[in-house]
Amino acid sequence: MSPDLKQLIAEQGSNWQPKKQSLVYLMMIVLLVISILRGSGLQPSVVGSLRCSSMDWSLLTLLMVVGLVMAAIAVIIQKREHALKKKLGYEFVTGDLDCTPKILFRVALTAFAVGFANALAGAGPGVMLQIEMLKMDIHPRVVERTANYVAFIMTLCSSMTAVFYNELPVDYALVFGLMSMIATMLGTVLRDVVINKTQGRGSILVLMLFIMIILTFISTTSISLNQII
Numbered sequence: 001m002s003p004d005l006k007q008l009i010a011e012q013g014s015n016w017q018p019k020k021q022s023l024v025y026l027m028m029i030v031l032l033v034i035s036i037l038r039g040s041g042l043q044p045s046v047v048g049s050l051r052c053s054s055m056d057w058s059l060l061t062l063l064m065v066v067g068l069v070m071a072a073i074a075v076i077i078q079k080r081e082h083a084l085k086k087k088l089g090y091e092f093v094t095g096d097l098d099c100t101p102k103i104l105f106r107v108a109l110t111a112f113a114v115g116f117a118n119a120l121a122g123a124g125p126g127v128m129l130q131i132e133m134l135k136m137d138i139h140p141r142v143v144e145r146t147a148n149y150v151a152f153i154m155t156l157c158s159s160m161t162a163v164f165y166n167e168l169p170v171d172y173a174l175v176f177g178l179m180s181m182i183a184t185m186l187g188t189v190l191r192d193v194v195i196n197k198t199q200g201r202g203s204i205l206v207l208m209l210f211i212m213i214i215l216t217f218i219s220t221t222s223i224s225l226n227q228i229i
Contacts, residue, residue, distance in 0.1 A: 005088040019077055027070045028153050034063045035161040042167060071111075075104055103136070114150075131210065144191060148184075 011017065038059050039045025049055040085092070110132040129150055133143040162168040194208070 002088060005090060008084065008088060008090065020074070023070060023074055023077070024149075024153070027067070028157065030066050031063065031153070032157045032160055034059050035157050036164050040161055040165045040167050043165065071108060075108075078104070106132075106136070140191065144188070 037045055037047050037049060038056055039049055039051075041051045044050055047055065049059065110129065114129050114132075130143050130147045133146065134140065159168065159173075
C-alpha cells in the first residue's frame with residue numbers, strides 16, 4: 001500500500017475533515033441567520049418580515065440559491081475525492097458511496113424530498129434519509145451517523161429560532177429532549193444488536209424504520225385530530 005493511500009484511508013477514518021465540515025457549518029450558519037430573519041411565523045421578524053410577504057419569499061429564494069451552490073461545491077469535493085481513490089488503487093467494498101452521476105442525482109433528490117416533507121408535515125428528516133441510504137447499500141452505521149447529523153442541524157436551527165423569538169416552552173422542550181436522548185440510546189443499542197444478528201442486512205433496518213414512521217404518523221395524526229375536535 002502506497003503512503004498516499006495510507007494517508008487517504010487515515011483521513012477517511014478521522015472525524016477531522018475540515019473541507020467537508022466547514023461547508024456544513026457554513027450552511028448551518030446561513031440557515032440559522034435566514035430562519036431568524038424570516039421569523040417564526042407567529043409574529044413579525046426582526047426585519048419586519050411576515051409569512052408570504054415579498055421579503056419572506058426573497059429570503060427563502062436566497063436560502064435556496066445558497067443551498068444549491070453549497071450542494072454543487074459538495075458534489076465537486078466528493079467527485080475529486082472519489083477520483084483520487086481510484087487513482088491510488090483504493091479497494092471499494094459494499095457500503096462505499098460510488099460517486100456516479102446517477103447516485104449523486106439520487107442523493108440530491110432524496111435530500112430535497114426529505115427537506116420538503118420535513119417542512120410540510122414535520123416528518124423526521126433522519127428517519128426518511130436512513131431508509132433511502134440503506135437502499136443504496138451504504139453501511140448501517142454510516143447511515144445512522146449521517147442521519148443524526150442532518151437531524152441535529154435542522155432541529156438546532158428551528159429550535160434556535162424559537163428561542164430567539166421566545167416561543168419555546170422550556171419545560172416541554174426539556175422533557176422532550178430527555179425522552180429523545182433515552183430513545184436514541186435504546187435505539188442505538190437495538191440497532192447494533194440487529195446489525196450483529198443479521199450481519200448488516202439493511203432490509204431489516206428499513207422494516208424497523210418503516211414501522212416507526214407508521215407509528216409516528218398515527219400518534220401525530222391522533223394528537224392533531226384531538227386538538228381540532
